Amino acid sequence: MNNYYDILEIESNASFEEIKKAFRILAIKYHPDKNLGDNYFTDKFIEVKQAYDVLSNQDQRALFDKEIYNIAQKPQNKEDKRQQTQEQKEREDHYYRDPFKPYYSDRDRDLQETPQYNPIYNFGGGPVDKDLDFFALPKNIGKLICGYSNLFKNEIPLNSGKKIKEKIKNVIIGLVIGIVINLLAAPLDLNWILIWLFAPILIALLIESKESKFKKYNAFVGVNGFAEFAFVGDRQNITTSKEVNFSSATDLYVYYIEKKTNYSYLRTDFLFIWLNTQTGEILFVKENSFNKESTSRKDFSNGLKFSQMSEKYWTVYLLDKMEAVLKKEGFLSFNLYNHEKNIYGSYIKLGVGFITFIKGGNTEFTYRFNDIKKMYTSGNELHIQHNNFEKTLFFFKSGNEDIIPLLNLCNRQFFYKAIELLLGYKIN
Numbered sequence: 242m243n244n245y246y247d248i249l250e251i252e253s254n255a256s257f258e259e260i261k262k263a264f265r266i267l268a269i270k271y272h273p274d275k276n277l278g279d280n281y282f283t284d285k286f287i288e289v290k291q292a293y294d295v296l297s298n299q300d301q302r303a304l305f306d307k308e309i310y311n312i313a314q315k316p317q318n319k320e321d322k323r324q325q326t327q328e329q330k331e332r333e334d335h336y337y338r339d340p341f342k343p344y345y346s347d348r349d350r351d352l353q354e355t356p357q358y359n360p361i362y363n364f365g366g367g368p369v370d371k372d373l374d375f376f377a378l379p380k381n382i383g384k385l386i387c388g389y390s391n392l393f394k395n396e397i398p399l400n401s402g403k404k405i406k407e408k409i410k411n412v413i414i415g416l417v418i419g420i421v422i423n424l425l426a427a428p429l430d431l432n433w434i435l436i437w438l439f440a441p442i443l444i445a446l447l448i449e450s451k452e453s454k455f456k457k458y459n460a461f462v463g464v465n466g467f468a469e470f471a472f473v474g475d476r477q478n479i480t481t482s483k484e485v486n487f488s489s490a491t492d493l494y495v496y497y498i499e500k501k502t503n504y505s506y507l508r509t510d511f512l513f514i515w516l517n518t519q520t521g522e523i524l525f526v527k528e529n530s531f532n533k534e535s536t537s538r539k540d541f542s543n544g545l546k547f548s549q550m551s552e553k554y555w556t557v558y559l560l561d562k563m564e565a566v567l568k569k570e571g572f573l574s575f576n577l578y579n580h581e582k583n584i585y586g587s588y589i590k591l592g593v594g595f596i597t598f599i600k601g602g603n604t605e606f607t608y609r610f611n612d613i614k615k616m617y618t619s620g621n622e623l624h625i626q627h628n629n630f631e632k633t634l635f636f637f638k639s640g641n642e643d644i645i646p647l648l649n650l651c652n653r654q655f656f657y658k659a660i661e662l663l664l665g666y667k668i669n
Contacts, residue, residue: 243288243291243292245291245292245295245296245305246292246296248267248288248289248292249263249264249267249289249292249293249296250263250267251263253306255296257297258593260293260296260297261293261297261593262564262593263293264289264290264292264293264297264662265563265564265662265663266564267289268286268289268290268293268662269557269560269561269563269662270347271283271285271286271289272286272557272560273286274553274554274556274557275557281332285329347561349383349384349464350383350464350465350558350561352383352384352464352465353381353382353383353465353486353488354380354381354383355378355379355380355381355382355383355384355385355463356384356385357378358378358385359375359378359388360375360385360386360387360388360461362386362387362388363387363388363389363541364387364388364389364460364462364541364546364547364549364550365539365541365546366387367539369388369390372393372394373390373391373392373393373394374390374392374393374394374396375388375390375392375459376390376392376457376459376470376472376476377459377470377479377482378461379461379463379466379468379484380484381465381466381484381486382461382462382463382464382465382466382467382468382484382485382486383463383464383465383466384463384464384465385461385462385463386462386463386464386550386554387461387462387550388459388460388461388462389458389459389460389461389541389546389547390457390458390459390460391457391458391542392457392458392459397455411442411445411448412442412445414441414445415441415442415443415444415445416438416441416442418441418445419437419438419439419440419441419442420438422437422438422441423437423438455473455474455475456471456472456473457471457472458470458471458481459471460541460544460547462547462550462551462553462554463554464554464558465486465487465488465558466484466485466486466487466488467484467485467547467550467551467554468483468484468485469481469483469547470482470483483525485515485524485525487554487555487558489517489524490515490516490517490524490555491516491517491518491519492515492516492517492518492576492578492585492651492652493513493514493515493516493552493555493651493652494512494513494514494516494578494580494651495511495512495513495548495552495653496511496512496513496514496580496648497509497510497511497512498510500530506533506534507532508530508531508532509530509531509532509533510528510529510530511527511528511529511530511531511545511548512526512527512528512580513525513526513527513528513548513551513552514526514578514580516578516585516651518576518585523583527544527547527548529543529544529545530543531543531545552654553654555652555655556652556654556655556658559652559655559659560655560658560659563659563662567592567593571592572590572591572592572595572597573590573591573592573659573663574587574589574590574591575587575588575589575590575591575650575651575652575656576588576650576651576652577646577649577650577651578649578650578651579649585651587599588645588650589645589650589656590605591656591659591660591663591664592663593663594609594610594663594664595607595608595609595610595664596608596625596660596664598643606641606643608625608627608641608643610664610665611628612627612628613625613626613627613628613664613666614626614627614628614630615630616666618647618668618669621646621647621648622644622645622646622647623644623645623647623668624642624643624644625642625643625644625645626640626641626642627640627641627642628640629641630642
């Protein structure tokens, strides 16, 4: 019989605030994002959630205390409890010692130096192709979680002789295409004959020139940061070498926009900007585009999956730091950011049971948990209404309502999880 007090690691006389705090800490510890689907830790997360659901409900807690708690406390269960605690400790120790296990603990968080092992998981959570080669490994992003490479083992650039052969082959292909076009189109003007003859050759040579450049790329996401490397020509000619440890960042801004022509979807552009708002520095920028209708889930080449996985583990990093920040500051701060003007500013303070909007200057307005009448999303905005809010005829409103422009909100995924843990509101 499960003892929900033991699961949450609290006393049977714990207050409601102590129950909520215990749940926050353990829910983050066993968060599914930390284990890439390992059943043991997923089950632990579910167990913690079930314990919280019962003990946070006054009626269900009273029923548990009356009918179940005394049974769960019988002496014969104490040995089982010690054994379960030891098994859990051994399981977590095993994950800590094994550099290839995706689960990590607080001890992993404190490890900044990266063990020099190639990652075994890709950005989709599947196994890395054994034929891939990682030409560089990060040094300072902690234990590796996943990675990507477009370099294959024993792959080398073309030598000069092979490059010449490739050029000749492409010239012949282009010439054949040009002759076929002229035969089919039968242009009478000499200029057009020459254009259709040589244009395919030039195009073929341009494509060959681009493809013949030996450009290779590595990217990694670790417990404490992310990194990317690139070289051109040979492994010694590193053109990109960038590591970002999460401790150097304060904010992540993410932006997606769909491009359309005549209401027809073309592509989606994305932008990830890592900031340190304390120093004003832009640490890292990743932008590219993808086609949501044709992009494969296994396509990691455009940097989207790399950026999304970096965001995912940045969010977990912030969750792990949440209790320490709450203890020190009493709230979490969230900024709004305008990427076109590179302007940011504080907008929200989020604490246990309250959310405060910074209106400018010294003006603030706070919604306590019991003050919130309604919270809902509309388009790209999150609306929060106070109990005093009223909407009358002809668009007249009274009372307090605040709006969060989600597209401009930094650390958006962390905000969603924090508002669920601290206020009890789940944003889909």
